[in-house]
Amino acid sequence: MATPKIISARFDEKKAHTLEGYLALGGYATLKKLFKMKPDEVIDEVKRSGLRGRGGAGFPTGMKWSFIPKNTDKPKYLCVNADEGEPGTFKDRLILERDPHALIEGILICCHAVGIKTAYIYIRGEYDFPLARLGAAVKEAYANGYLGKNIKNSGVDVDVVIHRGAGAYICGDETGLIESLEGKKGQPRPKPPFPAIVGVFDCPTVVNNVETISALPWIMTNGADAYAAIGTEKSKGTMLFSISGMVERPGVYEGAFGVNLWKFIEESTGGVKGGKKLKAVIPGGSSSAILTAEEARNVNLDYESIAATGAMVGSGAIMVFDEDTCVVEALEVVLRFYAHESCGQCPPCREGTYWLYEIVNRIRTGRGRPEDIDLMLAICPDMLGRTVCVLADSAAIPAASYIKKFRSEFEAYIDKANPPERKLHPGGINFEARAL
Numbered sequence: 001m002a003t004p005k006i007i008s009a010r011f012d013e014k015k016a017h018t019l020e021g022y023l024a025l026g027g028y029a030t031l032k033k034l035f036k037m038k039p040d041e042v043i044d045e046v047k048r049s050g051l052r053g054r055g056g057a058g059f060p061t062g063m064k065w066s067f068i069p070k071n072t073d074k075p076k077y078l079c080v081n082a083d084e085g086e087p088g089t090f091k092d093r094l095i096l097e098r099d100p101h102a103l104i105e106g107i108l109i110c111c112h113a114v115g116i117k118t119a120y121i122y123i124r125g126e127y128d129f130p131l132a133r134l135g136a137a138v139k140e141a142y143a144n145g146y147l148g149k150n151i152k153n154s155g156v157d158v159d160v161v162i163h164r165g166a167g168a169y170i171c172g173d174e175t176g177l178i179e180s181l182e183g184k185k186g187q188p189r190p191k192p193p194f195p196a197i198v199g200v201f202d203c204p205t206v207v208n209n210v211e212t213i214s215a216l217p218w219i220m221t222n223g224a225d226a227y228a229a230i231g232t233e234k235s236k237g238t239m240l241f242s243i244s245g246m247v248e249r250p251g252v253y254e255g256a257f258g259v260n261l262w263k264f265i266e267e268s269t270g271g272v273k274g275g276k277k278l279k280a281v282i283p284g285g286s287s288s289a290i291l292t293a294e295e296a297r298n299v300n301l302d303y304e305s306i307a308a309t310g311a312m313v314g315s316g317a318i319m320v321f322d323e324d325t326c327v328v329e330a331l332e333v334v335l336r337f338y339a340h341e342s343c344g345q346c347p348p349c350r351e352g353t354y355w356l357y358e359i360v361n362r363i364r365t366g367r368g369r370p371e372d373i374d375l376m377l378a379i380c381p382d383m384l385g386r387t388v389c390v391l392a393d394s395a396a397i398p399a400a401s402y403i404k405k406f407r408s409e410f411e412a413y414i415d416k417a418n419p420p421e422r423k424l425h426p427g428g429i430n431f432e433a434r435a436l
């Protein structure tokens with residue numbers, strides 16, 4: 001069965017980013033039905049759909065909303081996470097550029113369900129064009145009564161505020177985002193209390209990813225059952241996958257959960273570039289463990305199957321390494337990123353990310369010592385689960401897995417008698433790709 005297009009259905013429609021184009025394609029059709037539904041009914045519908053967060057953690061969306069206190073005199077807020085900082089991830093960008101009204105419609109669904117009157121969209125600082133498209137869509141929505149007071153005579157008020165980040169990966173963490181939104185340094189907060197209870201401005205807050213929110217109009221239009229019919233028992237629906245690396249056609253592809261990982265990559269992108277052999281796949285962003293070619297060929301693309309390998313679906317950033325890719329160089333790129341992006345408040349992260357990067361850098365540049373590989377493996381466990389957010393884990397997990405699965409490549413760099421012939425990939429390691 002062909003994968004139904006839920007999130008990317010309008011990506012190729014030239015005018016979908018305008019209100020006129022969105023309406024012509026059936027946009028905002030859910031609103032009539034939505035405002036007649038009781039908030040709890042909307043939450044139940046989203047719960048029944050099985051939708052899980054697409055920002056990385058895969059937390060059930062309806063359940064997250066139900067944690068927001070009902071009887072509170074504090075205002076409640078929605079923060080849409082458009083920070084999209086995970087290396088290899090470039091899917092929310094397409095929603096913001098090509099289908100921003102779907103996000104706004106999704107925001108209305110969430111706000112009605114939870115009783116929210118103000119939604120913030122925290123957008124990655126580097127996203128100029130997506131910001132321009134999103135800003136224009138919000139303006140049009142206000143001008144035509146889809147945002148603001150008494151939306152389409154429903155009695156429902158929703159304001160949307162776009163907040164531009166300043167380029168820090170850590171502000172993608174939900175509590176780092178909240179701190180940043182409040183005008184403070186973007187350093188994650190200890191949890192509990194969770195944002196559902198004490199979020200932005202100390203008020204109950206839902207934080208959801210752009211793609212999560214953008215799936216809501218389809219679910220409300222087609223029903224929870226139709227969404228839940230796609231995918232596996234626990235991984236429902238579809239997800240946008242940003243596929244980069246050494247493939248014929250890198251880009252953003254929508255896939256239903258439960259398909260074979262490598263088959264999905266091959267069918268979407270045309271397989272490994274230039275007919276080269278597959279070496280490895282990172283299934284869920286640079287924070288994920290790596291899969292060998294054999295593992296990638298034998299695993300299904302859903303939260304549970306990928307987790308069973310020790311890797312994760314994460315933000316859906318799939319990176320493909322061909323036979324020429326140097327795993328040591330790839331790990332160096334990953335660790336340089338985390339060392340640079342650590343906010344520094346937790347010592348295991350501040351020191352650990354930097355230390356791991358220093359060691360892999362000296363290995364890659366021919367200065368490694370025989371004991372360095374085991375030293376890295378000894379540092380990693382001390383970084384897991386010991387910090388306020390999971391940035392430290394995001395460095396330690398790939399480091400340990402790259403070394404365990406490709407140890408001989410690290411050893412080859414340290415073996416002064418037999419240094420590797422080729423140290424750098426001819427194309428360079430670059431976790432970016434042109435979108436579609």
Ligand SMILES: Cc1cc2nc3c(=O)[nH]c(=O)nc-3n(C[C@H](O)[C@H](O)[C@H](O)COP(=O)(O)O)c2cc1C
Pocket residue numbers: 052053054055056057058059081082083084085086169170171172173174175207208209210212213389390391
């Ligand atoms: C260091 C770090 C960076 C993150 N970056 C993002 C991001 O760019 N976008 C995003 O949606 N979630 C990001 N997350 C996950 C968020 O904390 C949060 O789980 C997510 O926004 C919740 O939305 P969801 O339930 O719809 O996935 C990040 C987490 C961490 C620890």
